[in-house]
Amino acid sequence: MARKAGDSGQFEDSGDYVQSLSRGLAVLAAFDREHIRLSLAEIASRTDLSRAAARRLVLTLQHLGYVREIGREFMLGPRVLELGFGYLGSLNLTDLAQPLLEDLARRVNQSSSMAVLDGQSIVYVLRVPGRRVMSVTLGVGARLPAFCAAMGRVLLSGLDDGDFDRWLTQCKPVRHTPHTVTDLRALRRIVEDVSRQGYAYVEQELELGLCSIAVPLRNAQGRIATAINVSMPYHPDAARHAVDTILPQLQQTAAAIECCVPANRLPAAKP
Structure with missing residues (x-):
């Protein structure tokens, strides 16, 4: 069933809500025109995640091609364009x-x-x-x-x-x-x-x-x-x-x- 605009809080408490997917998308959304490159600490701060959680998500996204590593920082990978x-x-x-x-x-x-x-x-x-x-x-x-x-x-x-x-x-x-x-x-x-x-x-x-x-x-x-x-x-x-x-x-x-x-x-x- 499609979620209505006012049902956000209720849905996030339901068994259908996939928190890890939400957090992974939040990591991708942390990058923008003013934040092209981000360190793990900056990603964690911008997504309200722990550094450990941010690290796992970033490494997974890197493996899938959505994020790439530049020295000690990360930036979006070309595959994110597919989305x-x-x-x-x-x-x-x-x-x-x-x-x-x-x-x-x-x-x-x-x-x-x-x-x-x-x-x-x-x-x-x-x-x-x-x-x-x-x-x-x-x-x-x-x-x-x-x-x-x-x-x-x-x-x-x-x-x-x-x-x-x-x-x-x-x-x-x-x-x-x-x-x-x-x-x-x-x-x-x-x-x-x-x-x-x-x-x-x-x-x-x-x-x-x-x-x-x-x-x-x-x-x-x-x-x-x-x-x-x-x-x-x-x-x-x-x-x-x-x-x-x-x-x-x-x-x-x-x-x-x-x-x-x-x-x-x-x-x-x-x-």
Whole structure:
């Protein structure tokens, strides 16, 4: 039986929960752009594991090819790509959607991306960089908080009422800028508006100077599966430009991707 968003604690106490698998995945997740190489002590610290447990997990992952040793430190091995690209391949998005996103980014002279919902975050599955807007560099696999991201709000608008209610109960909004909406009742109203209008526009909520507009991609059943966006720098007329000029091109690109991607490769979004 699939585990619901609010059942995490109960499931971890059940006999079906495999703690060693969870800990092994935590070791892999300890590596990121700022932590490319880690010592055993650092891995243990970042995963809240004992040094002995971290050592056993790292050595096992090294044997399987997911981690490799560099002197006294470790870094991810090439085989870890199979985990991510297996997922991308199952969606069949990379080959089919990327040329269309590249064309969109070229036409609007901005970056364009595609993301899916994963709990409280969105995860980038495609990224076409354009003009540098954010202070951090985003790539495939990057995560951003869903509550204040345009693609996040689009994906949340596709959840069933019960799933969205459970998502809201777990949402702990953090104020990233003076413009960030953190009131849960206001967030509910915003997502309801996104559902009605079919797009989300976010202005300087995630980072000052950053705006984004996003639209959904729907599967054969009409359910929202993924979202695509265009990011742009803020200026006083950014909202009007985004809605009047960029939105129609985003919607055109979304329709083209929906036509290209086989229906069974676009599952409905889940929290």
